[in-house]
Amino acid sequence: MISVKHLSKAYGDLQALDKVSFEIGSGEIVGLLGPNGAGKSTVIKLLTGFLQPDSGTADIGGVSVMADPIAVQAQIGYLPENAPLYPELTVIDYLQMMADLRGVPPNQQRDSLADAVYATGLEKRINQRIGELSKGFRQRVGIAQAILHRPKLLILDEPTVGLDPSQIIEIRQLIKRLAEHSTILFSTHILPEVETLCDRVLMLMNGQLRLDAKLADLAHSTDLVLVLDSPPTDVESSLAKLPSVAAVVAEENTFTLTAEGEADLAPAVFECAIQQKWQVRELRPDVRSLETIFNEVINT
Ligand code: ATP
Numbered sequence: 001m002i003s004v005k006h007l008s009k010a011y012g013d014l015q016a017l018d019k020v021s022f023e024i025g026s027g028e029i030v031g032l033l034g035p036n037g038a039g040k041s042t043v044i045k046l047l048t049g050f051l052q053p054d055s056g057t058a059d060i061g062g063v064s065v066m067a068d069p070i071a072v073q074a075q076i077g078y079l080p081e082n083a084p085l086y087p088e089l090t091v092i093d094y095l096q097m098m099a100d101l102r103g104v105p106p107n108q109q110r111d112s113l114a115d116a117v118y119a120t121g122l123e124k125r126i127n128q129r130i131g132e133l134s135k136g137f138r139q140r141v142g143i144a145q146a147i148l149h150r151p152k153l154l155i156l157d158e159p160t161v162g163l164d165p166s167q168i169i170e171i172r173q174l175i176k177r178l179a180e181h182s183t184i185l186f187s188t189h190i191l192p193e194v195e196t197l198c199d200r201v202l203m204l205m206n207g208q209l210r211l212d213a214k215l216a217d218l219a220h221s222t223d224l225v226l227v228l229d230s231p232p233t234d235v236e237s238s239l240a241k242l243p244s245v246a247a248v249v250a251e252e253n254t255f256t257l258t259a260e261g262e263a264d265l266a267p268a269v270f271e272c273a274i275q276q277k278w279q280v281r282e283l284r285p286d287v288r289s290l291e292t293i294f295n296e297v298i299n300t
Helices: 040-047 069-075 091-101 106-119 135-147 165-178 191-197 215-219 235-240 266-275 290-298
Strands: 002-011 014-024 029-033 055-060 076-079 153-157 183-188 200-205 208-214 224-229 245-251 254-259 279-285
Touching (some): 014 040, 014 200, 029 040, 040 153, 040 183, 069 076, 076 135, 091 106, 106 135, 106 165, 191 290, 200 290, 208 215, 208 290, 235 245, 235 266, 266 279
Parallel strands (some): 029 183, 029 200
Antiparallel strands (some): 002 055, 224 279
């Protein structure tokens, strides 16, 4: 659905993006993560044809964004960081105006509006002025305008920024529902948002792509942590002798084991602990959280 190759963009002397490449397949929900100023909005503006890159290419659905931004924009639903809404318009008048602007054929507008209003839960607000809505509902209106033309790809720039916790949960649920029919790329600097919503994470730092990984792969680990009460002195050497153990690191009563390849160490460690009569407090996979990975990325 999205293919980005060596995309670079500078603002004057500032290299905002530096040879960024990634691919996003149909149906994926991908979080673009990074601290303030990392380059997230720049990626999004390049993908949506609002900016031209200095070098590199971006294709969406096989069409070059640079060569034919209008054709690409017709395939995309875009929620900018500060969606330009018209506070004096009612929700329905605004969505009607956006359907006209997006070229939704007149005979399809009724259904498109009804679907967008239903999908975003705006049924009871359609006759209210946008300026009178809470921020969470205004964000829903922004998302409704993005899905009016039933795009296969939704690009959302920080969709939950500035919302209160309950509004955040609602917008996340809405994104999850929309993901049933569309590919979604959204930017955020909120780690739990990525953990709850995404299949994949792209992590930017100083304009460079530092991580491109599936959440399931990040959560997968063959390393094991064993925590004992009052460990005897020979624990480390006993663990090191077990089959497929590549390394053991001991720190007070905590022993971290690294496996050879994809070996599952848990059964042998468990067996050994029973035989040696160790008092086991914990035996768990050594999974690094997204927060740990994020900190590693921003500190390297
Ligand atoms: P945030 O989370 O704060 O929105 P971001 O990851 O979206 O940040 P960008 O908005 O892409 O980051 O900005 C990347 C860098 O480029 C930042 O240092 C920013 O100050 C700079 N920048 C962005 N737009 C412009 C511009 N129009 N002119 C000059 N510098 C810009």
